[in-house]
Amino acid sequence: MTESSASSAQHRSSTSRDQLDEQPEQALSQRGENRSRRPESQAFKDFMGSQWAPVEHPEFSAYAVASYAATRRKAVSERFPGERLIIPAGAPKVRSNDTDYRFRPHSAFTHLTGLGIDHEPDAALVMQPVEPGTGDQGSGHVSTLYFRPLATRDSEEFYANAKIGEFWVGPRPTLRELEARTGLKTKSLDELEYAVTVDAGAVEIGGTRLRVVRGADLNMEALVDTSRINTGVDLEASDRLDAELSEYLSELRLVKDEWEIGELRGSVDATARGFDDIIRALPAAKQVQRGERVIETAFFSRARLEGNDLGYDTIAAAGNNATILHWIRNTGPIVDGQLLLVDAGVEAESLYTADITRTLPINGRFSELQARVYNAVLAAADAAFEIVRPGIRFRDVHDRATEVLAQHLDAWGILPVSVDEAVSLSGQQHRRWMPHGTSHHLGLDVHDCAQARRELYMDGVLEPGMVFTIEPGLYFKNEDLAVPAEYRGLGIRIEDDILVTDQGAENLSATIPRTVDEVEAWMASLLGENNRQ
Template sequence: MNDAETTQNSASQPLEERVNNRSQRPSSDAFKAFMASNWAPTPEHSPEREAVAGYAATRRHAISGQFKGERLVIPAGPLKVRSNDTDYRFRPHSAFAHLTGLGVDHEPDAVLIMEPVEEGKGDDGGHHHATLYFRPLAGRDTEQFYADSRSGEFWIGPRPTLAEFKARLGIATAHIDELETAITKNVGAPEIGGVSVRLVRKVDENIDALVDTARYNTAKDPDTLDLGVLDALDDKLAEALSELRLIKDEWEIAQMKIAVAATVEGFTEVVKSLPRALTHHRGERVVEGAFFARAREEGNELGYDTIAASGNNATVLHWTRNTGKINAGELLLLDAGVEAESLYTADITRTLPVNGVFSDIQRKVYEAVLEAADAGFAAARPGTKFRDIHTAATTVLAQRLAEWGLLPVSVEEAISPEGQQHRRWMPHGTSHHLGLDVHDCAQAKRELYLDGVLTPGMVFTIEPGLYFKNEDLGIPEEYRGIGVRIEDDVLMTADGPVNLSAALPRGSADVEAWMAGIYQDVEAQSATTD
């Protein structure tokens, strides 16, 4: 073949196919026939109904009651490219996971559609019939089996069948090839016999485009179509789905406990790793890796990027680079959470003395933060407002800052809306809801979140901190480079708050004793091995 023929053949190959050139897969008919032959049949089994199925059905029933007569479209989302032909590990959108009960990586491109039916004639006496649309296992006699690196069993392993998902989740299922019709049929204004559609947007661009096109094509006058009104319809669905997660059911609470328990184990592994971290030029990465290994062993993934911040890095609120060295005598602020297979995540922070013992000034700052956290717990009672936790915790911090001579004004002036000078060293909120998202329920209305009433079944964090940067010339030198945060995961019950992460020590002396015990165990194991 001459150079001209090579250039012509290259130019004629579609660009999207070129990313697969590395596989060098044959395309002959003989190869295709051979690949389709002599495979054992896919084993058939009758899966049991999953424990989450009934809870997910209850959640769908609640949403159905808010959107009678409207089609609801909730995508899982597609795979996302990380680099050329490699994808990020898939995680479905939280609203999809909440309404289906599906976690991990089964269902890229899947969509849950809740189709309106006659009132009271839907699933479980609701007003909708739910169907899960997804791409099931391709038969081993198909080219997809070995040719599709994103969905072929040869590449990624088996996928559940339509019947398996239906049996496991109690949801009707359909092939994804039927999805376009299911989304677009009869779309239009209700007054002319059409169906109004609400969509969880910005999850799957293809689904966004499909819904927008259907709305445009069925509008009485496309030129006057008010996209702002339609976006508001979709925003209302996102808001309702977020608010639905404010109160966790029994199954969700159990998942939160699983995530927290795995996270506690991860913190133990971090303490074990500290001797090696002290000798490594990227000690923070050693810490990050130790926790990540536990997250992958015990759960699905990290719930969020780990903050492993030593020394002055601990004063950077979202320090996730974790490129720093860890030095003896510093504090290590570790903010980390394991995401369970169900996708529910913990979110815990402890601040640890790297050498196992707090210095006097470190202990002073630490105990002030602990006192603030305890004040937050004391304020958290059923019937009080969510924002009261923050007020109680930051008031304590303002009082200590004043005692130390760091506040330029009185405590009363600092905590007033017109003041807030204490927030220089505690700039974030003290609490956030926790669940499928590390910052769960974020689209909920303000009156149900910040101004909401604490109610049994809510799960949230309490996490005050103080951050004294090396660059802060407004404080004495002895404080500089100290960052402390203590964060616990809290379940509200009828009797008050329950600290789900209480297995991790909080008091300074308890932290020191805990770390010493771990070091002794490591030394004993090392001696036995030697």
């Protein structure tokens, strides 16, 4: 390099550093833009906003769930007269850096709007109090859905917003579309802050009391709390008000309506086909070190094909891994002679999920010992199912299942005390081998109605329309010196989804084989398909 060239390069470098020094410091949140430069010229903006074919907006019909969601909102209105209720959908959750998980709205939002799949990030349902009888369906509230509607293609949002822009994530619904689909009034998200905070304050001085569902949207919680502080409302008392709202919305889901039951049936049916896929995948799973992942992947494919997603992370647990209740690493091998416990459920696009467990002999045949333990678990499940009917208590189902397990453990010489002593509250020794509960409510969440009061959940009386699991199991860990060596490494659970009917109960998942003979025949049929292909 000549002296003149070196001097010129040094000057350019110095100038570049000086320019950098003059720039304001960039916020960390903005530095993701450093990987590329977006055109900012007016010529580019004008060109991007032109020459697009008109967007066709067909006539939209109401979702089938719309009338049911309206009935639910009316019940909420009757419970909280004169109060403004805010139910957020929630914001996308960050997986890492600027990569989000696939969005799923809060279950309370879905229950009251009927919107499932990925509707609608940052949205909120606001139930505004009005004179009794003048609101929606003659209630005391008018409900409005606030969300970010589809942007026009001459706006920067269309191409420049990687979170919500149509160029990045696809088209968003219009206000008119969601109004027709849901039966709700709809407004732009830009109007939400005013709708939440206007005339908010203490009831004693003529203000409107606010309640918000917490745990969905931190920004919404901050907005509500700031409004409360600014109007002199006690935050501690308000926390109790918010908790009462979440509690009621959870309890409202204890009894499912006919539309919800139909969605659960669909989720169970898709899950049944997913279990077929699992059996078909067994030969391939045996060929790799992490064969449990092959099983997990087979079911996930079915969930994405027929539903929205998995209802929860699939448990694919072979051998001793089946004694780990929530084994979701799924890193183990699939070995002939062992058992494979799979706990999985398809979540429908409505977000209702199944929750089913089957335990399969990997080679297609149960050994004598495996069949003995399996039949004990099956007997416990059947005994629990037989008592299900309106009027019994939820906890009775668990007590019946675990009593049968205790009887079998005693017959095998494993139980260290009598059955009566074990099932007493001061005993419970049999729970060493089944430490979890037998049942939980099922619906929009795999563990549905989780904020319901104990007196309505565990101590509650069963009613027609309730849906819950029955899932007894026995788990004998490799290291468990309290059981004979031949039992160690066996983990067996059988789980079904149960609907309480007017006269008794229906097993929604009864078509998925359950008995030893049924399971073996099922596996032989599906594995035979593989051999014929």
